[in-house]
Amino acid sequence: MKVTQGSVSESITRHLAGRILHGQLAPGLSLPGENELAAEYAASRTSVRNALQTLAAKGLVSIQAKKRSTVAPREQWNLLDIDVLGWLSAGQLDYALVEQLMVTRLIFEPNIATLAALHANAGDLAEMEQALLLMRAGQENHRRAQFESGDIAFHHALLQATHNPFLVSLGNALSAAMALSFRRTAEQDLSQTREAVDEHYRLFEAVRFQQPEQARQHMRTILLNAARKHIWQTPPGILRHIL
Template structure:
């Protein structure tokens, strides 16, 4: 289930309000910035269906649209092709691929999907993946974690508790991301460990797109403490149950917040 990453795109460029259609500002900027900015813009344009599946992209048209050189366009096409968003076809050129061809585990693809109108479906899919992986990872961590790893999880859960009560959302998110990454590492399963970027995108995506409460849920903080303490006690079943509660609560929370912001016309709210 790990993501095959044949070419790693740079981090997406900051959003300067231009959207996927905007040109990439090029005057005086380093080539690396142009490459990064265009990977982000063109990737987002594909994921949001500004360029629908099976659209043929012409290099000269992309040059004019984004205001960058042909060599930068070609580099970006190569990167997006490695992610499955584009493909070269004989006698056609570069063709936009349907979502079934994308590398859905790549953090960049996840981020673009979270920026699209389908973000709640993406968050739901990621949360369902978490529910399949993280409880089992917690159970394995109770069996395999070193004393140092177990102690670190206990310490992180205590810090989460403190920052949550202080309503320090930024620090809480940072610690939450670290807690879940350390948990996956402590499972002793290297394939679980490589899924930490997916969990990170779920946690950050909730915050970035307004699907987090204004202050951390106290019950959620207790569940993190329960997971860490169960791992330290070597109680796999308790660790698995507590992690299941964390994931289920996260999904329920997102559904409630989403439905408040996007009520269904003419009917009762339903959690996605």
Template structure:
């Protein structure tokens, strides 16, 4: 019989470390300390100077990108934009404060990343497949060591975008940043390590199915595997939310 799990589901507060770092950087831009065209400090430099994790830095930088204040140049770094160049389409990370909004973003990702997986299967190089395999191994190690695996999860999806060899998929995923990983914004299973490990093992298995299809250059299988993975992620989030609200149960 399936075990009933009641996860701890908590929304991050608006003044999270990432939000504070994003505000500090945006204030520096507003004051002119960081001017249009200037390169932002590297991830390593910000981790050292602010005393925060790489995940916090990535989410803060993602916030700046979504606000139209910064833009990534592949292989070079992240640069400050002129305020007048704000893109018409944007996702404000601070608006992703409800399960409903995060599910909406997952639905957008499902349509986009399913096609990205198919293109990656058709176009990936041997070197790109190796980087994808390394990202998959990172996820496996996170599961084995009972880590949350957010960075590894993000890296896996980012490498798939890279393997499309389509700059727009690559730039869009860079724009989404850590917003793309639901549990980077919502604490799932914080008080239930066993439930979190079971959840991450399911994610890891789904990643393996995607990887296998891309390795075999089977575009349709890759498309279906990615669609299944993100649909499952949406459904798991819905069930976790309902359980935390006392409206349902979550089965492992």
């Protein structure tokens, strides 16, 4: 395979990561040796070595001296790494990861909404309102990119409104994870998203009027409605323990 896009090592990294993340290379599998990979990608051994080291740093492969690199167990993958999330979004995400991503959102986001209701300032509210206007315009005009942009911006503004430095420091990773989730739970027909947009407005009103419990509940409703439509016909029992 001739690699042409970006730097050679980055292209090799991206291609191997995609094969790992989307199940073509299973955990525990030994990868071809550096010479074989260099021949496959029409690249130097240095480029291959750099690619493997990058993948190892992100938990996707395990490198041992004088042995072939192996695909690491999924538990070692750094799934909140921005690059890893980007590679995941480039292909079909398997059901188990979609489910676990929604569970993660259900753990974090209702609490983020609660904190936003307690700490949001005028600037935060303005950011949320602008995002909602973008989201509504995308829904009404059937412009998916505009709708998704507004949706992601709204959730990011909520995160910023917590004014919690630890949560905000996770902002890019959480936002990227949310964006990945949105694309797996979005309605194909934007005309069917009116109720979801209305629920976001209700969440915004709860934040604006400093109603933390109502904000928490509205966020739960947003997430569970999306999950019921696209992930769970019957929500799993684990939800009883985290909601």
